Amino acid sequence: MTENLxxxxxxxxxxxxxxxxxxxxxxxxxxxxxxxLCGSLSKGLRQRVALARALLDDPAVLFLDEPTSxxxxxxxREVHELIASLRERGVTIFLTTHRLEEAERLCDRVAILNxxxxxxxxxxxxxxxxxxxxxxxxxxxxxxxxxxVFGAVSEIEGWEQTPSGYTLTVSDPDLAAPALARALxxxxxxxxxxxxxxxxxxxxxxxxxxxxxxAKAR
Amino acid sequence: xxxxWTRVGALLRKELRDYRxxxxxxxxxxxxxxxxxxxxxxxxIAANATGKDLSVRIGLSLLYMLVIPVTMPSVVCAYSVVxxxxxxxxxxxxxxxxxxxxxxxxKALAAFVPTLVIAYAVFGIFLAVAxxxxxxxxxxxxxxxxHVLVQFLFMPLLAGWAIWVGIPVSARSTDVRVAQQLSVLxxxxxxxxxxxxxxxxxxxxxxxxxxxxxxLLAFDxxxxxxxxxxxxxxxxxxxxxx
Numbered sequence: 001m002t003e004n005l006x007x008x009x010x011x012x013x014x015x016x017x018x019x020x021x022x023x024x025x026x027x028x029x030x031x032x033x034x035x036x037l038c039g040s041l042s043k044g045l046r047q048r049v050a051l052a053r054a055l056l057d058d059p060a061v062l063f064l065d066e067p068t069s070x071x072x073x074x075x076x077r078e079v080h081e082l083i084a085s086l087r088e089r090g091v092t093i094f095l096t097t098h099r100l101e102e103a104e105r106l107c108d109r110v111a112i113l114n115x116x117x118x119x120x121x122x123x124x125x126x127x128x129x130x131x132x133x134x135x136x137x138x139x140x141x142x143x144x145x146x147x148x149v150f151g152a153v154s155e156i157e158g159w160e161q162t163p164s165g166y167t168l169t170v171s172d173p174d175l176a177a178p179a180l181a182r183a184l185x186x187x188x189x190x191x192x193x194x195x196x197x198x199x200x201x202x203x204x205x206x207x208x209x210x211x212x213x214x215a216k217a218r
Numbered sequence: 219x220x221x222x223w224t225r226v227g228a229l230l231r232k233e234l235r236d237y238r239x240x241x242x243x244x245x246x247x248x249x250x251x252x253x254x255x256x257x258x259x260x261x262x263i264a265a266n267a268t269g270k271d272l273s274v275r276i277g278l279s280l281l282y283m284l285v286i287p288v289t290m291p292s293v294v295c296a297y298s299v300v301x302x303x304x305x306x307x308x309x310x311x312x313x314x315x316x317x318x319x320x321x322x323x324x325k326a327l328a329a330f331v332p333t334l335v336i337a338y339a340v341f342g343i344f345l346a347v348a349x350x351x352x353x354x355x356x357x358x359x360x361x362x363x364x365h366v367l368v369q370f371l372f373m374p375l376l377a378g379w380a381i382w383v384g385i386p387v388s389a390r391s392t393d394v395r396v397a398q399q400l401s402v403l404x405x406x407x408x409x410x411x412x413x414x415x416x417x418x419x420x421x422x423x424x425x426x427x428x429x430x431x432x433x434l435l436a437f438d439x440x441x442x443x444x445x446x447x448x449x450x451x452x453x454x455x456x457x458x459x460x
Contacts, residue, residue, distance in 0.1 A: 003232075003235060004232075006228075007228050007229070007231065007232040008228075008310070008314060009228075010224060010225065010227065010228020010229075010231070011225050011228050011229065011311065011314040011315065011316050012314060012315060013222060013224050013225065013315075037239075039239075050310065053310060
């Protein structure tokens with residue numbers, strides 16, 4: 001592993017090679033395996049060596065192309081932690097991935113590509129652009145007259161019944177939630193939870209793909 | 219960014235380390251010389267010193283020596299790009315600041331240096347065995363003419379030819395086996411001319427030898443630039459078809 005990093009330090013024409021290799025291996029928690037042959041390492045460890053290589057010249061910007069592709073969950077978590085620690089150290093990371101939960105967990109800004117650039121922004125901004133804000137309501141028992149209860153709250157713009165309760169489209173969840181709670185208590189309902197609906201990045205992506213499919217069909 | 223021998227050295231050291239750890243390369247480097255030293259030595263030791271075909275026999279024996287600097291780098295260079303690509307070790311190297319000229323010269327030197335060391339060593343053994351065991355007339359025939367000089371001159375030139383045929387073939391191939399077949403095939407032409415000279419089909423002359431050597435030298439020097447110009451780094455990194 002050390003020889004491999006020495007070679008790349010040479011290709012980058014770096015000084016203080018020994019110190020840099022020590023720091024890079026330390027950053028990926030591989031100091032104790034420094035003498036292992038790269039060919040004998042698992043895929044997860046090889047990814048960590050690849051990251052160590054990339055860290056040799058203390059980059060300000062790092063491009064990572066599917067760094068967790070083909071890794072088991074443990075190795076994936078290790079790589080995620082590594083990327084998160086690099087981000088905390090101020091390294092700007094461009095991460096290409098098909099794993100949307102990975103993008104959601106690690107990225108400050110996300111660009112979604114489907115042949116062309118479809119959307120770019122913070123995950124919350126993407127959600128807001130595609131989905132109207134809503135509240136998920138769980139009650140011990142269904143309401144006798146939901147139309148009357150929800151209709152009495154001006155912030156609620158629409159509602160639908162779901163297997164676990166109700167989903168309400170609202171203009172502002174912070175205003176709607178207290179008013180809704182009062183209305184439900186007034187109607188004698190036992191409230192289990194009221195929470196703002198959270199659409200995953202996967203939901204955003206699938207919504208975009210659906211839009212593209214519909215646009216092609218037109 | 220100027221040409222950097224530091225980057226060349228870094229890649230060259232990596233290549234030589236890889237050879238040491240690769241059984242296929244070690245096997246090739248060991249098997250080829252053994253094969254090409256055994257036959258000519260038997261032929262030479264068993265030769266009749268008074269036979270009229272003596273010069274042809276000597277020529278043939280020495281021709282075997284020239285096969286080593288042709289076949290060894292062919293096989294090694296054929297693997298050098300496509301093999302690394304298959305292993306997934308090419309992409310990290312090509313994404314470093316190494317220039318393509320540097321990459322190619324490092325690959326070429328990694329094949330050239332061990333080839334030349336082995337070829338000269340084998341030829342040295344051949345000369346020593348001939349001096350010890352062959353008939354004195356044969357020994358003086360080997361040492362008296364320009365045979366030794368020709369061998370020392372043509373070994374690096376032929377190795378250069380084989381390298382600059384092998385590397386572009388490897389860079390354009392998608393399969394190691396195909397690359398090796400094409401590379402060995404492409405390295406044969408200059409050897410054919412030397413074979414015809416050894417068998418007295420083409421009359422040997424100093425002018426012809428110098429002309430051939432000059433042509434090979436020009437090819438070796440020019441080929442580096444031509445291969446560098448043809449070397450499509452992006453295609454190799456992205457894997458798109460050329």
